[in-house]
Amino acid sequence: MRKAFAPLxxxxxxxxxxxxxxxxNAPYEQTMLLIQKIFYFHVPSWVAMYxxxxxxxxxxxxxxxxxxxxxxxYAVSAAELIVVFGLNGLISGPLWARKAWGVWWQWxxxxxxxxxxWLMFVAYLLVRKYGGPGSEKLAAVVAIFGAAVSPFVYVSVxxxxxxxxxxxxxxxxxxxxxxxxxxxxxxxxxxxxxxxxLLLMLRVRLAERQDALDELYLAYED
Amino acid sequence: xxxxTAILVLxxxxxxxxxxxxxxxxxxxxxxxxxxxxxxxxxREGQAPPDAAPAILWIAVAxxxxxxxxxxxxxxxxxxxxxxxxxxxxxxPALYVGKLLGMIVLLxxxxxxxxxxxxxxxxxxxxxxxxxxxxxxxxGTLAFAAxxxxxxxxxxxxxxxxxxxxxxxxxxxxxxxxxxVRGTAALLSSPVDEPTATxxxxxxxxxxxxxxxxxxxTFEPLMSE
Amino acid sequence: xxxxLFVALFMQPPAGQxxxxxxxxxxxxxxxxxxxxxxxxxxxxxxxxxFYVWTVWRRLNKVxxxxxxxxxxxxxxxx
Numbered sequence: 001m002r003k004a005f006a007p008l009x010x011x012x013x014x015x016x017x018x019x020x021x022x023x024x025n026a027p028y029e030q031t032m033l034l035i036q037k038i039f040y041f042h043v044p045s046w047v048a049m050y051x052x053x054x055x056x057x058x059x060x061x062x063x064x065x066x067x068x069x070x071x072x073x074y075a076v077s078a079a080e081l082i083v084v085f086g087l088n089g090l091i092s093g094p095l096w097a098r099k100a101w102g103v104w105w106q107w108x109x110x111x112x113x114x115x116x117x118w119l120m121f122v123a124y125l126l127v128r129k130y131g132g133p134g135s136e137k138l139a140a141v142v143a144i145f146g147a148a149v150s151p152f153v154y155v156s157v158x159x160x161x162x163x164x165x166x167x168x169x170x171x172x173x174x175x176x177x178x179x180x181x182x183x184x185x186x187x188x189x190x191x192x193x194x195x196x197x198l199l200l201m202l203r204v205r206l207a208e209r210q211d212a213l214d215e216l217y218l219a220y221e222d
Numbered sequence: 223x224x225x226x227t228a229i230l231v232l233x234x235x236x237x238x239x240x241x242x243x244x245x246x247x248x249x250x251x252x253x254x255x256x257x258x259x260x261x262x263x264x265x266r267e268g269q270a271p272p273d274a275a276p277a278i279l280w281i282a283v284a285x286x287x288x289x290x291x292x293x294x295x296x297x298x299x300x301x302x303x304x305x306x307x308x309x310x311x312x313x314x315p316a317l318y319v320g321k322l323l324g325m326i327v328l329l330x331x332x333x334x335x336x337x338x339x340x341x342x343x344x345x346x347x348x349x350x351x352x353x354x355x356x357x358x359x360x361x362g363t364l365a366f367a368a369x370x371x372x373x374x375x376x377x378x379x380x381x382x383x384x385x386x387x388x389x390x391x392x393x394x395x396x397x398x399x400x401x402x403v404r405g406t407a408a409l410l411s412s413p414v415d416e417p418t419a420t421x422x423x424x425x426x427x428x429x430x431x432x433x434x435x436x437x438x439x440t441f442e443p444l445m446s447e
Numbered sequence: 448x449x450x451x452l453f454v455a456l457f458m459q460p461p462a463g464q465x466x467x468x469x470x471x472x473x474x475x476x477x478x479x480x481x482x483x484x485x486x487x488x489x490x491x492x493x494x495x496x497x498f499y500v501w502t503v504w505r506r507l508n509k510v511x512x513x514x515x516x517x518x519x520x521x522x523x524x525x526x
Contacts, residue, residue: 045492088492202500206510209514216517220520220524
């Protein structure tokens with residue numbers, strides 16, 4: 001794992017270096033023109049966030065039921081990344097919406113569901129920080145519930161929203177990718193997923209060192 | 223054994239509560255106060271905005287539910303009875319079910335007062351489909367109480383439990399609120415919108431199943447040191 | 448969150464339209480310049496990533512420093 005860090009960092013760096021050029025050369029979307037280019041970093045942010053969700057949920061289950069300390073380290077690292085990548089998506093979303101739809105926030109299904117998921121993992125981090133002793137297990141339950149409830153969040157917010165008349169048209173770029181858009185999007189997605197893995201490895205290393213420090217403290221207590 | 227334990231825990235809680243009615247009375251009046259505050263906030267020129275009634279109902283349930291959860295488990299913490307319960311040779315999920323049933327009884331009492339109060343204040347036809355409404359309240363309360371009991375129990379040893387409980391509970395119970403409010407609103411509309419209400423109820427029941435299952439599954443590892 | 452609070456307070460949008468109007472038919476005054484928003488979006492991404500890596504780096508250094516102090520103290524006590 002440790003050995004993969006450097007080459008992975010190089011690859012990720014390269015991908016992010018060429019991304020702006022590829023994105024700039026992508027064709028303009030019909031109705032939204034320039035602002036649509038936010039999409040190339042906005043959507044992969046969500047992809048990275050959901051990667052984090054899967055890692056956090058599985059790691060939390062492993063920690064809660066198998067007591068695996070390593071799993072707990074992955075859980076907290078993934079949770080931090082969910083918050084970071086989610087924040088990126090939640091800022092780029094309204095910036096895109098302001099230009100495309102004229103309002104900052106429109107209770108759009110995806111943005112609202114993502115906001116709720118983001119809040120749940122901010123709560124996860126708060127529990128770990130302020131929950132007192134044994135808060136790792138509490139947080140693990142929060143992560144599991146967060147992951148379990150997210151499909152319900154999406155479904156209920158979706159139906160809740162579509163009952164109101166639509167005030168704008170959300171382009172279904174992902175549904176029918178024209179040749180121009182798919183390339184840069186896939187490149188960005190790959191770059192983001194690799195970045196996620198990179199940051200995860202970095203954060204897990206920090207968690208490992210912190211646990212080693214705690215054990216040292218315990219050893220010297222005696 | 224499981225059912226017996228759950229009923230015993232429920233009976234214990236009810237017995238303690240019946241003596242002083244402390245939690246029942248305080249959360250009831252808190253819920254009523256909530257309704258009044260929201261009424262004053264929303265009512266303009268004597269008219270409430272449409273769909274205010276179901277919204278206020280579910281918000282009052284959520285807020286007073288959070289308060290009730292905090293108070294109930296504070297009592298357990300104060301007397302250290304939770305540890306005693308956990309030491310007992312009883313299946314742990316049964317303890318959870320017993321506490322959950324106690325919470326549901328408490329919230330049901332609150333709703334018994336809230337529903338007529340809101341019908342009275344807002345002229346909302348709450349009793350157009352009483353059975354349907356009862357199903358909604360039951361399903362929604364169960365979902366809320368299921369998550370709430372688990373989180374309140376797990377926060378019992380935490381110093382910041384009072385503020386962490388809402389932080390954890392509200393994002394997770396947002397779909398419960400959405401389903402409850404939209405479903406109740408469908409029941410209150412002039413020609414009662416049964417298909418929509420049924421759809422929301424179905425989602426709510428699915429959430430009940432998921433929440434209760436997850437809570438039963440995670441209660442044991444969570445409570446063990 | 449602070450950014451969004453700032454925006455909500457100071458950069459309120461004009462009253463919305465009730466249905467979709469294609470860009471070409473909007474009056475000139477309604478069109479927002481897209482470039483600043485785009486630049487802000489990409490800049491925010493960069494800032495977030497750099498900030499996060501910096502916080503992890505800072506915490507890692509602190510932990511390593513604590514470990515060194517502990518080990519030195521341990522070696523002193525062992526003698």
